[in-house]
Amino acid sequence: MRILVTGGAGFIGSHFVDRFIAEGHQVWVLDNLRSGSKANVHASATFVHLDLKDERLSQGIARIKPEAVFHLAAQIDVRISCGDPVFDATENILATLRLLEAGLANGMEFFAFASSGGAIYGEASGPQSESHVEAPLNPYGVAKLAVDKYLHAYNVQRGLKSASLRFSNVYGPRQGAKGEAGVVAVFCKRLRDGHAPCINGDGLQTRDFVYAPDLAEAASLVLQQRATGIFNLGTGRETTILDLAGRLCDSAGVDSLQIQHSPGLAGEQRRSVLDASKAQNLLGWRPRTSLEEGLRATYDWFRTHRQEEA
Numbered sequence: 001m002r003i004l005v006t007g008g009a010g011f012i013g014s015h016f017v018d019r020f021i022a023e024g025h026q027v028w029v030l031d032n033l034r035s036g037s038k039a040n041v042h043a044s045a046t047f048v049h050l051d052l053k054d055e056r057l058s059q060g061i062a063r064i065k066p067e068a069v070f071h072l073a074a075q076i077d078v079r080i081s082c083g084d085p086v087f088d089a090t091e092n093i094l095a096t097l098r099l100l101e102a103g104l105a106n107g108m109e110f111f112a113f114a115s116s117g118g119a120i121y122g123e124a125s126g127p128q129s130e131s132h133v134e135a136p137l138n139p140y141g142v143a144k145l146a147v148d149k150y151l152h153a154y155n156v157q158r159g160l161k162s163a164s165l166r167f168s169n170v171y172g173p174r175q176g177a178k179g180e181a182g183v184v185a186v187f188c189k190r191l192r193d194g195h196a197p198c199i200n201g202d203g204l205q206t207r208d209f210v211y212a213p214d215l216a217e218a219a220s221l222v223l224q225q226r227a228t229g230i231f232n233l234g235t236g237r238e239t240t241i242l243d244l245a246g247r248l249c250d251s252a253g254v255d256s257l258q259i260q261h262s263p264g265l266a267g268e269q270r271r272s273v274l275d276a277s278k279a280q281n282l283l284g285w286r287p288r289t290s291l292e293e294g295l296r297a298t299y300d301w302f303r304t305h306r307q308e309e310a
């Protein structure tokens with residue numbers, strides 16, 4: 001198939017690209033390289049250096065004529081979304097609508113969107129399924145939810161088959177470690193550079209860590225089945241940040257007694273965990289990689305890719 005992956009030079013998108021190439025698809029990557037890197041793009045993919053907001057987007061899509069689009073390009077920083085909601089909505093809602101329109105005008109048959117369980121459901125008291133109340137706490141989450149709703153409307157109005165993939169906390173090789181990026185990447189980078197992890201608060205806050213290549217397998221299943229609707233993609237297991245830091249210290253051969261703490265962040269979610277039974281039952285997906293294996297592979301990647309990192 002002809003597949004376009006937006007954000008395919010970024011962390012998660014590049015794993016999707018690798019998977020699709022391995023399956024024999026013809027893959028294009030559209031990315032403005034704001035947070036992504038060309039080094040992440042598989043040599044067999046065709047790279048298009050373009051911003052989704054660029055007026056040449058329609059022409060670019062007309063040249064590619066993708067049958068399927070996996071849309072991962074986004075403004076991913078929650079703090080930026082709070083400081084500049086207009087910018088966030090322009091990047092995460094309006095640019096998505098432009099992509100949808102350009103795709104539909106050029107024969108796109110299937111669209112999949114990188115949504116976010118953690119940002120949409122808010123505070124968890126246990127694993128959250130797709131029917132859990134949607135209560136985004138910041139503009140980033142509101143934008144993700146808005147696109148999920150638009151996709152439903154496009155399905156009803158225009159017959160577009162699409163899947164909203166609500167990821168939990170994703171980790172793995174190639175994750176950026178700048179600013180407030182994923183905690184696994186931040187801790188790996190600190191350990192690699194000879195510093196112990198520094199935890200915000202007591203470290204008893206929990207997250208559901210899912211390994212990026214496992215999500216790429218879910219993407220492949222969604223494509224094969226043209227699965228339509230909302231799918232939570234997580235492990236259903238909660239890990240405390242303290243446990244995570246200890247495991248990474250073990251991988252790096254650092255004494256976990258050196259773990260540091262800084263004051264907790266105001267408004268930080270205490271618990272986050274997804275129930276992915278729907279993906280398991282309908283797609284036949286389950287995350288294959290144990291946290292231990294995934295963290296080991298991720299730390300190894302950070303150790304051996306020093307020069308490409310922030």
Ligand SMILES: NC(=O)c1ccc[n+]([C@@H]2O[C@H](COP(=O)([O-])OP(=O)(O)OC[C@H]3O[C@@H](n4cnc5c(N)ncnc54)[C@H](O)[C@@H]3O)[C@@H](O)[C@H]2O)c1
Nearest residue numbers: 007009010011012032033034035036051052073074114170
């Ligand atoms: N990392 C997570 O834990 C997580 C969780 C839930 C959802 N998501 C979603 O998954 C997607 C991928 O996230 P990631 O962690 O791989 O982030 P990332 O920053 O590594 O990837 C995003 C990519 O999009 C590109 N991009 C950004 N704005 C663009 C624009 N206007 N035009 C073209 N390209 C643009 C960036 O250069 C980058 O390569 C995002 O939509 C994010 O919101 C991520």
